[in-house]
Amino acid sequence: MITKVRRSPNTTIKDIARESGVSYSTVSRVINNFEHIKPETRERVMDAMTRLGYVANQHARSLVGGRSQVIGLLIHAFDSSYIGQIIQGIDEAVAEAHYDLMLYTTHRRKIRESSFVVSLARGLADGLLLVLPRDIEAYLDTLGQQGFPFVLIDYAATSSDVPSVNAANQQGAYDATLYLAKIGHRRIGFITGDMVADSAQERLMGYKQALAGSGIAFEAELVFQGDFYQSKGFEGANSLLSLDNPPTAIFASNDMIAFGVYEAVRNRGLRTPEDVSVVGFDDIPQAAQVHPSLTTVRQPLQEMGRIATQMLLRWIEEDLDEPLGYTQLATELIVRDSACSPVDSVFYRSRSAMPSSDERR
Amino acid sequence: MITKVRRSPNTTIKDIARESGVSYSTVSRVINNFEHIKPETRERVMDAMTRLGYVANQHARSLVGGRSQVIGLLIHAFDSSYIGQIIQGIDEAVAEAHYDLMLYTTHRRKIRESSFVVSLARGLADGLLLVLPRDIEAYLDTLGQQGFPFVLIDYAATSSDVPSVNAANQQGAYDATLYLAKIGHRRIGFITGDMVADSAQERLMGYKQALAGSGIAFEAELVFQGDFYQSKGFEGANSLLSLDNPPTAIFASNDMIAFGVYEAVRNRGLRTPEDVSVVGFDDIPQAAQVHPSLTTVRQPLQEMGRIATQMLLRWIEEDLDEPLGYTQLATELIVRDSACSPVDSVFYRSRSAMPSSDERR
DNA sequence: ACTCTTTATACAAACGTTTGCAAAAAGCTT
DNA sequence: AAGCTTTTTGCAAACGTTTGTATAAAGAGT
Numbered sequence: 014m015i016t017k018v019r020r021s022p023n024t025t026i027k028d029i030a031r032e033s034g035v036s037y038s039t040v041s042r043v044i045n046n047f048e049h050i051k052p053e054t055r056e057r058v059m060d061a062m063t064r065l066g067y068v069a070n071q072h073a074r075s076l077v078g079g080r081s082q083v084i085g086l087l088i089h090a091f092d093s094s095y096i097g098q099i100i101q102g103i104d105e106a107v108a109e110a111h112y113d114l115m116l117y118t119t120h121r122r123k124i125r126e127s128s129f130v131v132s133l134a135r136g137l138a139d140g141l142l143l144v145l146p147r148d149i150e151a152y153l154d155t156l157g158q159q160g161f162p163f164v165l166i167d168y169a170a171t172s173s174d175v176p177s178v179n180a181a182n183q184q185g186a187y188d189a190t191l192y193l194a195k196i197g198h199r200r201i202g203f204i205t206g207d208m209v210a211d212s213a214q215e216r217l218m219g220y221k222q223a224l225a226g227s228g229i230a231f232e233a234e235l236v237f238q239g240d241f242y243q244s245k246g247f248e249g250a251n252s253l254l255s256l257d258n259p260p261t262a263i264f265a266s267n268d269m270i271a272f273g274v275y276e277a278v279r280n281r282g283l284r285t286p287e288d289v290s291v292v293g294f295d296d297i298p299q300a301a302q303v304h305p306s307l308t309t310v311r312q313p314l315q316e317m318g319r320i321a322t323q324m325l326l327r328w329i330e331e332d333l334d335e336p337l338g339y340t341q342l343a344t345e346l347i348v349r350d351s352a353c354s355p356v357d358s359v360f361y362r363s364r365s366a367m368p369s370s371d372e373r374r
Numbered sequence: 375m376i377t378k379v380r381r382s383p384n385t386t387i388k389d390i391a392r393e394s395g396v397s398y399s400t401v402s403r404v405i406n407n408f409e410h411i412k413p414e415t416r417e418r419v420m421d422a423m424t425r426l427g428y429v430a431n432q433h434a435r436s437l438v439g440g441r442s443q444v445i446g447l448l449i450h451a452f453d454s455s456y457i458g459q460i461i462q463g464i465d466e467a468v469a470e471a472h473y474d475l476m477l478y479t480t481h482r483r484k485i486r487e488s489s490f491v492v493s494l495a496r497g498l499a500d501g502l503l504l505v506l507p508r509d510i511e512a513y514l515d516t517l518g519q520q521g522f523p524f525v526l527i528d529y530a531a532t533s534s535d536v537p538s539v540n541a542a543n544q545q546g547a548y549d550a551t552l553y554l555a556k557i558g559h560r561r562i563g564f565i566t567g568d569m570v571a572d573s574a575q576e577r578l579m580g581y582k583q584a585l586a587g588s589g590i591a592f593e594a595e596l597v598f599q600g601d602f603y604q605s606k607g608f609e610g611a612n613s614l615l616s617l618d619n620p621p622t623a624i625f626a627s628n629d630m631i632a633f634g635v636y637e638a639v640r641n642r643g644l645r646t647p648e649d650v651s652v653v654g655f656d657d658i659p660q661a662a663q664v665h666p667s668l669t670t671v672r673q674p675l676q677e678m679g680r681i682a683t684q685m686l687l688r689w690i691e692e693d694l695d696e697p698l699g700y701t702q703l704a705t706e707l708i709v710r711d712s713a714c715s716p717v718d719s720v721f722y723r724s725r726s727a728m729p730s731s732d733e734r735r
Numbered sequence: 736a737c738t739c740t741t742t743a744t745a746c747a748a749a750c751g752t753t754t755g756c757a758a759a760a761a762g763c764t765t
Numbered sequence: 766a767a768g769c770t771t772t773t774t775g776c777a778a779a780c781g782t783t784t785g786t787a788t789a790a791a792g793a794g795t
Contacts, residue, residue, distance in 0.1 A: 299604060
């Protein structure tokens with residue numbers, strides 16, 4: 014049924030052995046840097062390897078060694094550059110450790126998720142990274158019971174014995190909201206993310222907490238439920254700005270939403286930040302390129318990917334009996350040009366028409 | 375040096391054999407759907423497999439069978455959602471064929487590219503997909519000589535014996551420019567992509583060709599050299615609009631650039647499309663969400679990924695002696711709200727302030 | 736020179752499959 | 766009931782490594 018494709022008969026450890034006049038086990042020991050090898054022999058073997066262009070067969074290695082040098086990465090889609098940033102961090106850490114990366118996208122197909130986890134657990138990968146997983150409950154058990162190493166990214170672990178990495182979402186939202194309050198805003202709108210994500214919940218809590226801390230009463234009408242996409246941001250801002258008493262500032266749960274807010278503000282003949290201040294969350298690369306450049310809460314996305322990977326590798330390589338708990342990374346408010354004091358509005362026109370964007374970083 | 379992690383002794387084909395009272399080769403044949411198996415035996419074996427939760431060890435399989443059921447994907451970064459769309463297409467096709475996807479990012483590290491190609495060729499993957507590759511020459515030979523299956527995506531094959539998939543960039547640019555000319559524009563600005571990419575070159579040619587076809591003289595001052603990023607779009611539009619005789623329309627080499635143009639137009643107190651018509655290229659998801667929604671040349675990105683994958687799989691599985699040539703996919707002009715006749719400008723204000731966006735699709 | 740470590744190498748088994756070959760079982764034909 | 770074909774099953778070898786155990790070579794100490 015399956016046609017064999019047998020490529021050029023690959024050079025194996027035995028070819029090297031023959032070529033350099035030693036046994037194949039010696040070759041293996043040279044490859045794996047064993048101590049008791051006569052320098053001269055080592056030399057001869059190495060030589061033969063480069064001459065014949067030897068590359069070890071990873072499958073044979075995994076078969077006997079049990080390790081595949083591969084880690085699996087499960088994501089659900091390639092929305093925006095949020096995920097790209099995380100992957101970049103992962104990729105770097107993975108490459109450094111000489112592992113490879115197997116990619117699984119779920120595209121909202123729930124069922125597939127748990128089924129592939131099983132197959133992963135059986136040899137294909139040594140560990141698994143899950144970014145922003147939905148319905149983990151389904152396969153968390155499977156993973157846990159098998160003692161299969163895994164780390165969650167951007168998932169607020171409800172029980173802290175689940176190894177995970179995320180950002181200080183609540184603190185970040187708190188900082189952003191407090192900043193707006195500090196520069197004088199009293200009516201601050203908020204557009205949420207998709208509330209099934211923990212991060213969305215946490216950001217809302219941070220917003221509320223900062224209001225409370227600033228002596229501003231929470232008003233439900235100032236909160237619009239979004240979904241992390243630009244169009245809902247547009248819609249949300251339109252809704253908020255249509256209020257009888259509209260907000261002077263809008264805090265968006267991510268940068269894409271903020272871009273939608275930009276559009277809505279403009280569409281109504283208003284200006285950012287003179288008429289409406291805007292603050293985002295994430296600090297995706299576009300945030301700095303946009304006009305006016307976006308004041309936003311920076312989430313260390315690459316860092317998150319990198320750290321999660323390192324945690325995972327430690328679990329894989331050090332045969333721990335306990336999992337590694339969870340790590341929370343600090344966020345940072347990046348002040349750019351999209352927010353100013355409401356009182357500034359009047360004087361703002363004296364500034365140049367083309368905002369100077371990133372000068373202050 | 376390496377600590378063994380030996381997980382729970384996995385159930386193998388032999389366990390199943392013992393459990394169901396047959397030999398392990400029979401089990402293997404049941405798994406691989408051989409014809410001469412007594413239905414009752416098959417039943418018994420299947421039963422044991424589900425009971426013991428058997429999953430085949432892929433490494434052992436590859437070792438003997440030569441096939442790893444993995445295909446490698448080489449990309450250089452996760453810019454914008456352009457790459458995401460392509461990956462989605464790839465991922466779907468790969469999943470359908472029950473293969474897995476190994477991800478390699480090069481992050482502008484040229485050297486690594488060629489080195490890993492070698493290691494891939496030795497067992498880890500059965501084939502390779504390269505998206506928008508730079509300096510292929512370096513390792514194209516390696517691949518070609520080894521007879522290792524590979525397909526390039528979004529690379530204009532100079533010699534048509536290189537298997538590749540891309541979009542009709544020139545035709546698409548031609549269509550867009552012609553469209554602008556048809557609705558009355560005579561001065562059409564153009565912002566290029568990164569000219570090291572073939573697609574950028576082709577789009578420029580399409581632009582020139584359409585001008586010629588419309589009896590409009592090409593003017594070098596109307597072409598600004600960009601790099602596919604939003605900030606260069608902003609810069610480029612500012613430059614073009616500062617000309618003594620500025621263009622009434624700007625054709626951007628991709629959607630991100632078009633967004634930059636949007637910003638520049640606004641920043642000068644002008645409006646899209648009333649004062650400056652804008653057309654993009656790609657049709658990334660954001661293009662439809664933006665205000666005004668962007669008229670753009672749709673590149674069938676997912677389709678490209680899917681088709682490239684299918685080509686690759688055919689090469690892998692059907693043991694062809696000849697490679698598969700190259701496939702070019704048609705583009706489609708998606709008319710939305712960002713371009714109108716220059717004469718419309720005067721009357722445009724009668725339209726509602728909030729453009730109706732995607733209604734006409 | 737003779738045992739005793741230490742260093743260096745070789746052999747063989749194992750990892751979990753697939754598959755060619757051979758043997759056993761079952762059906763047919765006479 | 767013997768002979769033949771066809772279906773069904775089992776054994777063993779192979780894939781390319783790693784690694785435990787055994788052996789050979791080389792120094793060290795007497």
